[in-house]
Amino acid sequence: MDELELELKKLIIEALNLEDLEPEEIESSERLFVEGLGLDSIDALELGMEIQKKYGIKINSETENIKTHFASVANLAKFISSEKEG
Template identity: 55%
Template structure:
């Protein structure tokens, strides 16, 4: 399942040793509330997305902010990228 893959990527890339994929709510916010990630985390995730899926994101794009809203949003963006 793509959401599980995204959760595992977040844990691996950000070295979240105390968190399992089951601990991450796919609907919860990734930044500030929810998982509590910051802009450095976003940059690291962006690099990981580019390496793993070939997806390039613009840091100041509203679309990027929407895609990074939750695990579910990231998974949907990856899925739509795969079908192009």
């Protein structure tokens, strides 16, 4: 498992208080919102704030790609990697 993806899974569990879930139970390609993990818009805000704090990147919720970036752990990892490089 990719190190950043594992970090993100742990971050999701901690930030959103999903104590009954283990990082290994979250598939990297699994959808995070509605179906899949079942997160909602409040979870998205909390997760976005934690990602900004931890990785020091700006997340613009007005960006048209934001839903794609937050669709899965794999997409989030790609987004964070590209933001850190750029």
